[in-house]
Amino acid sequence: MPLTRGAWVDVCRSWLPQADDVFATLVAEVPWRADQRQMYDRLVAVPRLLHTYLIGEELPHPVLTDAREALSEHYLPELGEPFRTAGCCWYRDGRDSVAWHGDTIGRGSTRDTMVAIVSVGDPRRLQLRPRGGGESISIEMGHGDLLVMGGSCQRTWEHAVPKVAHAGPRISVQFRPFNVF
Template identity: 70%
Template sequence: MSVEFQGDLFDLASAPVLGRLRGSVARTELADGAWVDVRRSWVTGAGEVLRALVRDVPWRAEQRTMYDRVVDVPRLVHTYAADDALPHRVLGSARQALTNHYLPELGDSFATAGCCFYRDGRDSVAWHGDRIGRGATDDTMVAILSFGDPRRLLLRPEGGGASIAFTMGHGDLLVMGGSCQRTWQHSVPKARSAGPRISVQFRPAGVF
């Protein structure tokens, strides 16, 4: 797969490095026991990771039934199981760092790594919560690492209401925790103008 990126924007010449989490994460408390943590530029030199994701992930297109027809899912996807080799070493380090930092709250390790490739502003993901498996009944966490063009992630209460926007940039980390998957929904809306962006979502085992 060939995708053009701006080299100066995606720091292609720098080796990727993880920053620290302790004392560097900003938490936003939401209603009903949900919260969101944001750590800006957690991965510096993230351009190398972006290139590896584009090149090495076995991306696939999915389809879904909507009303009376089958439509293309507007993004490419792939999921790495807990024992699968990840496409860049820094992703393994990130998963372990997240486990170390959040274990006292989560009570579990981050295991799987789901990848989504938003090729341009036409790709998106609709409102949803990760409610299959453990996420349907228990508090859990989903940690999202973003690479590439900035895109907005929106959150809104499950029963409806005003949304909250977080713009995720190159190398940024966002963690949804507490009751977020049960009591809130999130989405990545279409954008009028946007370049390629890849998100890597780390989840505990049994959360989908």
């Protein structure tokens, strides 16, 4: 789906095979950590659990390794390189969230890139809006769904997973090329 300013998203429903098994493995085997971030004059808890698999680290489920390889092969002509890292976020319930942001640390701040997100667990809404204001787009990410943000999306659009009144656990795995955060 084209957005504006050279940004686009691809959405593929029920893309990940064995989503139930992947979810259970991620819950049990990922070394989850709680993190804190500086917000103005104080440290606050990040409202989700995190872990990142760096270049060369084995992913916790072979389906995720296959997924990263398939995404790398499919998007290589446009991206020009493979997906190398896998960031994991565990949204334990509706209170866990991520605020509006773009992945603009590293190369994403100056060049077109891609971030591929696989979602397992309870459905949650991912919102996108043009940086600087404009109408937002809401995409519900279901169990096994894939969303790829590409082109200028990280620089010209922001995305968020807002808090909701009721939600079960959801885990997202974000595949990124080298030096995109």
